[in-house]
Amino acid sequence: MTEEVNEPNERLDFIRQIVADDRASGKWDKRTHTRFPPEPNGYLHIGHAKSICLNFGIAAEFGGKCNLRFDDTNPCKEEQEYVDSITDDVKWLGWDFGDEPLFASDYFQQMYDWAVDLIKKGKAYVCDLTAEETRDYRGTLKEPGKNSPCRDRSPEENLDLFTRMKNGEFPDGSRTLKAKIDMASPNINLRDPVMYRILHAHHHRAGDGWCVYPMYDWAHGLEDSIEGITHSICTLEFENHRPLYDWFLDALDIYHPQQIEFARLNLTYTVMSKRKLLELVKDNHVSGWDDPRMPTLSGLRRRGFSPEAIRAFCKIISVNKFNSTIDYALLEHCLRQHLNKTSPRVMAVLDPLKVVITNYPEGQTDELDAVNNPEDESAGTRKVPFSKVLYIEREDFMEEPPKKFFRLAPGREVRLRYAYFITCTDVIKDDAGNIVELHCTYDPETRGGDAPDGRRVKATLHWVSDEHALDAEVRLYDHLFTLENPDNVEEGTHFTENINPDSLKVLTGCKIEPSVKDATSLDRFQFERIGYFCTDKDSEPEKLVFNKTVGLKDTWAKVQKQQQKKK
RNA sequence: UGGGGUAUAGUGUAACGGUAGCACGACUGACUCUGGAUCAGUUAGUUGGGGUUCGAAUCCCUGUACCCCAGCCA
Numbered sequence: 001m002t003e004e005v006n007e008p009n010e011r012l013d014f015i016r017q018i019v020a021d022d023r024a025s026g027k028w029d030k031r032t033h034t035r036f037p038p039e040p041n042g043y044l045h046i047g048h049a050k051s052i053c054l055n056f057g058i059a060a061e062f063g064g065k066c067n068l069r070f071d072d073t074n075p076c077k078e079e080q081e082y083v084d085s086i087t088d089d090v091k092w093l094g095w096d097f098g099d100e101p102l103f104a105s106d107y108f109q110q111m112y113d114w115a116v117d118l119i120k121k122g123k124a125y126v127c128d129l130t131a132e133e134t135r136d137y138r139g140t141l142k143e144p145g146k147n148s149p150c151r152d153r154s155p156e157e158n159l160d161l162f163t164r165m166k167n168g169e170f171p172d173g174s175r176t177l178k179a180k181i182d183m184a185s186p187n188i189n190l191r192d193p194v195m196y197r198i199l200h201a202h203h204h205r206a207g208d209g210w211c212v213y214p215m216y217d218w219a220h221g222l223e224d225s226i227e228g229i230t231h232s233i234c235t236l237e238f239e240n241h242r243p244l245y246d247w248f249l250d251a252l253d254i255y256h257p258q259q260i261e262f263a264r265l266n267l268t269y270t271v272m273s274k275r276k277l278l279e280l281v282k283d284n285h286v287s288g289w290d291d292p293r294m295p296t297l298s299g300l301r302r303r304g305f306s307p308e309a310i311r312a313f314c315k316i317i318s319v320n321k322f323n324s325t326i327d328y329a330l331l332e333h334c335l336r337q338h339l340n341k342t343s344p345r346v347m348a349v350l351d352p353l354k355v356v357i358t359n360y361p362e363g364q365t366d367e368l369d370a371v372n373n374p375e376d377e378s379a380g381t382r383k384v385p386f387s388k389v390l391y392i393e394r395e396d397f398m399e400e401p402p403k404k405f406f407r408l409a410p411g412r413e414v415r416l417r418y419a420y421f422i423t424c425t426d427v428i429k430d431d432a433g434n435i436v437e438l439h440c441t442y443d444p445e446t447r448g449g450d451a452p453d454g455r456r457v458k459a460t461l462h463w464v465s466d467e468h469a470l471d472a473e474v475r476l477y478d479h480l481f482t483l484e485n486p487d488n489v490e491e492g493t494h495f496t497e498n499i500n501p502d503s504l505k506v507l508t509g510c511k512i513e514p515s516v517k518d519a520t521s522l523d524r525f526q527f528e529r530i531g532y533f534c535t536d537k538d539s540e541p542e543k544l545v546f547n548k549t550v551g552l553k554d555t556w557a558k559v560q561k562q563q564q565k566k567k
Numbered sequence: 568u569g570g571g572g573u574a575u576a577g578u579g580u581a582a583c584g585g586u587a588g589c590a591c592g593a594c595u596g597a598c599u600c601u602g603g604a605u606c607a608g609u610u611a612g613u614u615g616g617g618g619u620u621c622g623a624a625u626c627c628c629u630g631u632a633c634c635c636c637a638g639c640c641a
Contacts (some may be wrong), residue, residue: 142569186570197639322573
């Protein structure tokens with residue numbers, strides 16, 4: 001007996017409820033077998049993660065299995081590059097699909113044989129109508145279609161024609177194999193749907209062995225049946241296809257899984273359709289499928305998202321049957337929650353302002369103890385070097401501080417984290433009046449960050465020692481679109497018109513503490529008081545590059561906004 | 568009346584005839600060597616209208632709104 005991992009008290013979504021009920025009733029011999037069946041014609045995105053976590057999650061929770069199966073039935077749109085990226089993404093998310101993914105193209109012969117069965121049963125026929133004629137014969141949403149003149153061909157003739165289709169005797173588009181169902185059905189999918197089309201095309205896996213390729217509706221249930229899938233979970237737009245899914249399996253009288261539909265994921269401030277994502281890439285609105293602003297899994301990975309965060313997100317959003325749009329802030333919440341627990345802290349100054357500690361000895365260096373992660377004691381501590389010339393964040397100083405600004409200002413004392421209390425004594429400006437340097441004094445008694453006399457400061461600043469600092473490039477990101485729902489634009493407006501012009505900001509000359517010297521690609525950090533960052537794939541030891549994953553919550557920024565509103 | 572679906576705070580999501588709960592967001596406050604984290608609190612909801620019932624988000628009737636379908640795409 002396999003152990004049920006689902007806690008009995010945990011509320012089940014409607015799909016898990018079906019699975020649980022089926023197990024209770026013994027419907028599938030206590031088996032649970034799902035599948036994630038992407039077409040390899042693009043990169044996976046966060047919406048796919050919802051489906052992946054659903055299918056693999058159910059399998060894991062109920063002691064079943066989940067297949068990664070490529071639905072590669074259309075050679076014109078599919079490429080090996082996509083197979084590879086999809087496989088990598090599913091692995092990265094942390095799901096186990098056995099040694100190798102499965103491919104629908106491996107079932108082509110079996111599908112062909114079944115099509116022959118249907119022809120023999122008089123349930124399928126070869127049709128000579130062109131694509132355009134087929135459309136005319138299909139009728140409209142409100143009017144029935146009419147029968148194809150080829151509909152009453154004998155099984156023998158159909159068999160002969162279908163064999164010759166397969167043998168490559170006919171040009172592309174000249175004939176199709178159709179299911180003989182009902183041209184007057186109110187469900188258009190049932191009006192003699194095409195099962196096979198002629199395509200003299202090279203298949204990325206099957207090579208040139210085939211010139212007839214199965215259509216989705218014909219192929220998909222067969223694939224599920226072959227693999228012994230119990231619950232075939234797909235998105236809402238396939239609800240209308242379910243009767244056809246069932247019809248084929250019944251006509252063939254073979255093992256018959258249950259198709260269940262759920263609503264796909266929508267997220268604010270981004271687009272999720274493959275077409276639009278492809279356009280963003282092709283027209284260079286982003287640098288590629290893995291641009292850190294993209295909602296693709298490769299983009300999120302490069303941005304610094306952890307698989308744990310994405311899985312937590314997918315769990316929390318649950319599944320349902322109606323279209324909803326999830327607030328991007330919820331994704332960020334899941335991200336921060338995981339990153340906060342796991343990211344080593346580091347001090348980095350993005351917009352450096354030079355600070356000279358006038359009473360600190362020239363040439364001297366202090367090694368101060370810093371906590372690597374206050375949320376995780378086992379992460380330990382590290383040494384951070386302190387010296388006479390330092391950098392602080394430019395926005396951490398104001399010559400004329402407004403109310404509620406607690407940071408450094410002339411005459412004010414603050415703490416440098418893990419180091420000393422300092423007091424600003426002089427503000428040095430260039431001829432144009434720009435602040436170029438601050439002179440401060442430090443209190444040696446406060447070494448480590450605490451004053452023996454118990455005096456308090458209102459702010460603690462992060463800082464980096466000039467002499468020891470590493471230079472880095474830091475890339476800041478914002479939403480790719482300015483609109484909450486970039487899909488929903490006025491007619492005549494193209495969705496790319498709402499791309500956020502400030503979605504990428506590149507900072508150079510940032511100063512980072514020396515401990516990150518050996519950071520490698522995708523290492524994640526928290527830059528204290530700023531946000532979570534990861535090393536980019538462009539990063540090299542000689543030229544560090546970091547991506548901002550997500551900012552820390554920033555109450556000062558909120559206060560500032562409110563103050564600006566008042567003015 | 569083409570057919571198929573769906574409606575619960577700003578956004579998501581529970582409640583399966585018996586106190587409308589949770590999370591995110593927003594707003595207070597406490598604490599803090601990250602204006603982080605944490606903790607406490609406030610805010611706000613059953614698509615409209617009828618019924619059945621001691622009792623309805625839930626059952627019935629009837630409106631309304633939104634989504635999907637006329638690829639030889641998936």
